[in-house]
Every structure is written in structure tokens, then in C-alpha cells.
Amino acid sequence: MDTNDGDEDEFGFSRNYFLAKELSGSGNKFSKKLSDINLVDEQDLRAAVSCLEFKHKTEIQSLINHYKSLYPTWLFELRCGFGLLMYGFGSKKAMLEDFASTALADFGVLVVNGYLHSINIKLVVIAIAELLWDQIRTKRKGHMSNMSQPFRSQTMEELLDFLDGSEFKDQDLVYVVIHNIDGPGxxxxxxxxxxxxxxxCSQIRMIASIDHVNAPLLWDKKMVAIEFNWCWYHVPTFAPYKAEGVFLPLILANSGTAQTAKTAAIVLQSLTPNAQSVFKVLAEYQQAHPDEEGLPVNQLYTMSRERFLVSSQLTLNSHLTEFRDHELLKTRRHGDGQDCLYIPLSSEAIENLLLEIS
Incomplete structure (x- = not known):
């Protein structure tokens, strides 16, 4: 009896399988495409996301309280020379900042937002050096007077030598908190x-978080075990990535022509008026000559100089570098070997962009 029931179940499973294959081949059931979705404006979508109800608050708060009980252990491991690496689903920004404001309140702390796209490592090192300098000067007045203080004029090696100085005491520490050390920048x-x-460096202790699944591939064995000297902690918070995700594109947001032009206009408005005018020269040329590869650099220089927008090739190159850094400009090789500049936007987007910056 049991055997017959098993055969019937297996027959039913097989029949359902082939029936599903037959239906899938008809093309009626899966005719919808992603392009058929009616996308909404990005601002409206972000506003809707911000209004979503935060669920399971009690359970998440219980989880956070458990992590707070680990603060003394984390501080002890930091004082022993280890670094802390936090991983797990959910934003860890609020938790790390709470740890810094409570357990590290008596020490110098620098917070680095690694989720930002543009981060200057040297400015981070300068900020660490200035924080350590102020901390030591407050504790021991006159002790560091023999050190040349203008850190901004020093090289990275000189700054790191200062942070790794042998004249410091054990309590002269700076704790560096890096949100998303695996961030895009x-x-x-x-x-x-x-x-x-x-x-x-002997005077630095690092606390960092990661969220990308492949983040450990950034480091080799020496970096993990000797330089970073990580203590790994699985601390899923299930908190939304509000700050970390603000610069990420929303998959259901309208990325059409109007939105692209609006984004490019925001970038251009942060540049100088002359830089905007040079970009306008290139945009107008591309609109007037849609079939060409682009505008040669020397021709753009001549046109910009005639309009008194640039005084030298060096000035123009600085504008072009800004355009490339903001992905507003690309270069491709013309048939005669010249490098031609072009704006990687559709004709309609460029037209909207010209209206925006006018």
C-alpha cells in the first residue's frame, strides 16, 4: 500500500512537471518584461521608502542590547592591539557610533564615512595626525614642540612615521571608526x-564595518593577520541602510532623460562658471554635429579661447579633468587618429541639460 502511494506521488510530481513545462512554452504566462514596469520619479520613491514601517523593533532592540554588553570586551581587545571588523546584515553605523560615544568617550576618535564615493586617504591621515597632536599637546604641554606641526605639507610616509612614533606613551591612542571600509571610494x-x-601604526586602533559579500578579497594574509590584525564579529543588526544607501541608484526609480539631465545639472552647478561655459560649448557642438565622433581637443581650445573662457591649454585641461571625474565627458579616437571629446548622453538629455544650466 505504501509502495503504491509512493508511485502515485511520483507520477503526480512528474505530470505536474511536464504540465508546467508545457505552459511555460506557450509564452502567455511570462510575457511581462522589466521595461513594462511603470517607473516612478526617484524623489517620490525615496520619500515612499522613508515612510516604510520599521518592523520587529523589540527583537532588534534586544539584539542591539546584546551587542552593547560586548563593549567592554571590544575595548579590551582594542587596547591589546587588535582591530575590530564588524560584518552581518544591516547597517552597523548607529551601533559603531554608539560604541565610540560611550566606550571610547575618553579617547580621541575619528569617524570616516567609507560609503561616500569620494574619499581622500591623505586627508584622513592628516586628520588622524592632527587629532593625535592635539591630544598629546593637551596632556603634556611642550613635550612635542620639536615636531614640525603643519601636517598638510608632509608626505604620507612622514605622516605615518609620526603616527608610529616611539616617543608616545601607551595611552596616546587614536581610535579610527570606518563605516564601510569596503565602500566604493x-x-x-x-x-x-x-x-x-x-x-x-602603534598609536592607531581601527574599528570598521563591511557589507559587501566579497570584501575579504580586498586583503592578503599579511594585511588581515598582521597589519589590520582583525578580530571578526558577526553582528547583524537588520537596520536599514539609510545613510549608506543614499548614493546608490534605486532599481525602480526612473532613470530616464529628465532624471539624467537633472543629475548632470547638479554636478555642473558645483563647478565654476567658466567650466560650465566650456561644457556648454562642447554640448552645443555635439548637438549641431550629431554624426561626428566628437570635438577634437585643439578645436575645443580654440573655440573656448575665442570666447575668453580659458587663457591656456593648462586651464582647459583642468576643466576637462573635472568633467571626466564626474563622468560628464569621455574620449574616443577619430578615424584620423585625433582624440575627440564627447558627452555620453542622449541628444534629448543634452538639450534638457542646456536648459537646466541656462
């Missing part, structure tokens, strides 16, 4: 090498 190999050098 820190993922390159050079930035990670500098961060590892910073973490290995």
Missing part, C-alpha cells in the same frame, strides 16, 4: 594598502 588596492599601513 575605498575598494581599490592602493587605498586598502594605505588603510592597512594606518592600522599597523
Amino acid at each position: 575605498l575598494r581599490d588596492g592602493e587605498s586598502q594598502k594605505w588603510l592597512a599601513r594606518i592600522a599597523s
Whole structure:
């Protein structure tokens, strides 16, 4: 009896399988496409996301309270020379800042928002050095008078030598909190090498969070075990990535022509009026010559100089560098070997952009 029931179940499963395959082949059931979705404006979508109800507050608060009970352990491990690396689903920003404001209140703390797209590593090191300098000067007046203080004029090696100085005492520490050490502005190999050098300095203790699944691939064995000297903690908070996700594109947001032009206009408004005018020259030329590869650099220089927008090739190059950094400009090779400049936007988007910046 049991055997017959098993055969019937297996027959029913097989029949349902082939029936599903037959239905899927008809093309009626899966005719919808992503392009058929009626996308909404990005601002409206972000406003709707901000109004979503935060669920399971009690359970999440219980989880956070458990992590707070680990603060003394984390502080002890930091004082022993280890770094703390937090991973797990959910934003860890609020938790790390709470740890810094409570357990590290008596020490110098620098917070780095690694989720930002533009981060200057040298400015981070300068800020650490200035914080350490002020901390030591407050504790021991006159003790560091022999050190040349203008850190901004020093090289990275000189700054790191200062942070790794042998004349410091054990309590002269700076705690560096990095939200998303695997962020888009820190993922390159050079930035990670500098961060590892910073973490290995005798006066620095680092606390960082990661959220990308492949973040450990950023480091080799030496960086993990010696320079960063991580203590790994799985601390899922299930908190929304409000701050970390503000610069990420929303998949259901309208990324059409109007939105693209609006975004480019915001970038251009942060540049100088002359830079905007140079971009306008290039945009007008591209609109008037849609079939060409682009505008040669020397021709753009001549046109800009005639309109008194630039005084030298060096000035023009600085504007072009700003355009490239903001992904408003690209270069491609013309058939005769010249490098031609073009704006990687549709004709309609460029037209809207010209209206925006006018």
C-alpha cells in the first residue's frame, strides 16, 4: 500500500512537471518584461521608502542590547592591539557610533564615512595626525614642540612615521571608526594598502564595518593577520541602510532623460562658471554635429579661447579633468587618429541639460 502511494506521488510530481513545462512554452504566462514596469520619479520613491514601517523593533532592540554588553570586551581587545571588523546584515553605523560615544568617550576618535564615493586617504591621515597632536599637546604641554606641526605639507610616509612614533606613551591612542571600509571610494588596492599601513601604526586602533559579500578579497594574509590584525564579529543588526544607501541608484526609480539631465545639472552647478561655459560649448557642438565622433581637443581650445573662457591649454585641461571625474565627458579616437571629446548622453538629455544650466 505504501509502495503504491509512493508511485502515485511520483507520477503526480512528474505530470505536474511536464504540465508546467508545457505552459511555460506557450509564452502567455511570462510575457511581462522589466521595461513594462511603470517607473516612478526617484524623489517620490525615496520619500515612499522613508515612510516604510520599521518592523520587529523589540527583537532588534534586544539584539542591539546584546551587542552593547560586548563593549567592554571590544575595548579590551582594542587596547591589546587588535582591530575590530564588524560584518552581518544591516547597517552597523548607529551601533559603531554608539560604541565610540560611550566606550571610547575618553579617547580621541575619528569617524570616516567609507560609503561616500569620494574619499581622500591623505586627508584622513592628516586628520588622524592632527587629532593625535592635539591630544598629546593637551596632556603634556611642550613635550612635542620639536615636531614640525603643519601636517598638510608632509608626505604620507612622514605622516605615518609620526603616527608610529616611539616617543608616545601607551595611552596616546587614536581610535579610527570606518563605516564601510569596503565602500566604493575605498575598494581599490592602493587605498586598502594605505588603510592597512594606518592600522599597523602603534598609536592607531581601527574599528570598521563591511557589507559587501566579497570584501575579504580586498586583503592578503599579511594585511588581515598582521597589519589590520582583525578580530571578526558577526553582528547583524537588520537596520536599514539609510545613510549608506543614499548614493546608490534605486532599481525602480526612473532613470530616464529628465532624471539624467537633472543629475548632470547638479554636478555642473558645483563647478565654476567658466567650466560650465566650456561644457556648454562642447554640448552645443555635439548637438549641431550629431554624426561626428566628437570635438577634437585643439578645436575645443580654440573655440573656448575665442570666447575668453580659458587663457591656456593648462586651464582647459583642468576643466576637462573635472568633467571626466564626474563622468560628464569621455574620449574616443577619430578615424584620423585625433582624440575627440564627447558627452555620453542622449541628444534629448543634452538639450534638457542646456536648459537646466541656462
